[in-house]
Amino acid sequence: MIYSLCLVLFILGLYxxxxxxxxxxxxxxxxxxxxxxxLFFVLLGYRTNGTVPIITNDAEKSMIMQxxxxxxxxxxxxxSIVISLGILALMVSxxxxxxxxxxxxxxxxxxxxxx
Amino acid sequence: MISIKFxxxxxxIPLGSAxxxxxxxxxxxxxxxxxxxxxxxxxxxxxxxxxxxKGNYYVGGWxxxxxxxxxxxxxxxxxLVTINMIAFIAILFSINYMEKFTFKSxxxxxxxxxxxxxxxxxxxxxxxNMYVFLEIAAIASYALVGYGGKAEELEASFKYAVMGTVSxxxxxxxxxxxxxxxxxxxxAVIGRNINTSDSLSILALIFLFAGFGLxxxxxxFHAWKGTTAALSPKPAKRNIRxxxxxxxxxxxxxxxxxxxxxxx
Numbered sequence: 001m002i003y004s005l006c007l008v009l010f011i012l013g014l015y016x017x018x019x020x021x022x023x024x025x026x027x028x029x030x031x032x033x034x035x036x037x038x039l040f041f042v043l044l045g046y047r048t049n050g051t052v053p054i055i056t057n058d059a060e061k062s063m064i065m066q067x068x069x070x071x072x073x074x075x076x077x078x079x080s081i082v083i084s085l086g087i088l089a090l091m092v093s094x095x096x097x098x099x100x101x102x103x104x105x106x107x108x109x110x111x112x113x114x115x
Numbered sequence: 116m117i118s119i120k121f122x123x124x125x126x127x128i129p130l131g132s133a134x135x136x137x138x139x140x141x142x143x144x145x146x147x148x149x150x151x152x153x154x155x156x157x158x159x160x161x162x163x164x165x166x167x168x169k170g171n172y173y174v175g176g177w178x179x180x181x182x183x184x185x186x187x188x189x190x191x192x193x194x195l196v197t198i199n200m201i202a203f204i205a206i207l208f209s210i211n212y213m214e215k216f217t218f219k220s221x222x223x224x225x226x227x228x229x230x231x232x233x234x235x236x237x238x239x240x241x242x243x244n245m246y247v248f249l250e251i252a253a254i255a256s257y258a259l260v261g262y263g264g265k266a267e268e269l270e271a272s273f274k275y276a277v278m279g280t281v282s283x284x285x286x287x288x289x290x291x292x293x294x295x296x297x298x299x300x301x302x303a304v305i306g307r308n309i310n311t312s313d314s315l316s317i318l319a320l321i322f323l324f325a326g327f328g329l330x331x332x333x334x335x336f337h338a339w340k341g342t343t344a345a346l347s348p349k350p351a352k353r354n355i356r357x358x359x360x361x362x363x364x365x366x367x368x369x370x371x372x373x374x375x376x377x378x379x
Contacts, residue, residue, distance in 0.1 A: 017281060026277060033284045041291045073294070076243055080287060083250045087280055090257055094273045101266040112267045
């Protein structure tokens with residue numbers, strides 16, 4: 001159930017990218033999509049009432065396997081957040097330069113390219 | 116002499132020279148051209164010498180279940196020769212061609228970052244590491260498309276960035292689904308463990324295919340390519356872009372053949 005909510009968020013972001021005409025709103029839609037996937041990834045490793053995955057002695061090893069939260073998705077999501085921050089910075093700066101050139105954020109008026 | 120130990124150099128050399136180049140921009144202008152040509156030339160020679168070498172390199176000495184593995188096999192040695200040859204020729208071409216732009220060393224930096232990403236995608240054996248390298252190459256190429264700063268170039272760059280970001284989000288969703296099925300990120304381990312008759316695996320395959328297909332502009336997703344790829348104004352850049360697109364096109368078939376075996 002909770003996983004399908006992530007998919008709803010993803011579709012919402014995709015709808016925003018496909019239908020909005022403002023450059024900034026398109027960027028916001030992309031960020032929503034990124035965050036939906038990050039949320040999904042973290043949820044994959046989540047376990048209700050799970051423990052912290054830190055091993056202090058050998059006896060805890062089997063306990064960790066059965067009761068702890070999976071730490072790998074959290075590490076991956078951390079990387080993914082940094083990547084999406086880089087894309088966000090690049091796209092916002094591109095939008096500023098486009099505003100300087102065209103004087104508008106409207107994607108239907110930014111049409112010097114054919115097609 | 117030449118052994119598997121030299122494999123990480125394909126990422127280290129371009130990533131290092133991307134940042135070293137900027138130091139010499141103010142002082143000695145000739146040195147940037149020289150370093151760029153020598154670095155790409157060395158990579159080209161190394162890729163030819165490595166042709167035919169097969170094996171795994173374990174980064175940091177971790178075994179393949181825990182760490183990142185770099186793999187060189189028939190396909191990746193062929194891709195390495197192609198990519199590094201094109202990069203060497205593009206650098207030689209742009210020594211004169213890029214004179215009319217300011218900050219030539221920043222152009223070189225972006226090109227080297229892109230080269231590092233593309234070499235990394237070819238040699239990595241870890242599915243999330245592949246995503247990271249793909250994003251390094253993609254972000255550098257978004258910036259390269261808009262490098263001239265003209266209105267059309269910025270517009271093409273923005274369109275390309277929107278398409279690329281949507282496709283990499285789809286790829287990440289596919290990777291998440293694959294991880295949920297197998298609890299592994301190594302491609303060989305995934306290939307052994309995945310249950311291809313499961314419907315979630317099919318869903319992961321669909322997301323991965325949609326993501327790589329959008330990135331490579333293969334037939335169902337080809338409509339956007341004509342505006343940006345044909346319009347990037349510099350020939351050197353266009354060659355690099357084309358090889359990048361072809362690269363991810365080849366990589367569509369890797370998840371299908373290596374991970375999802377013939378039964379799908």
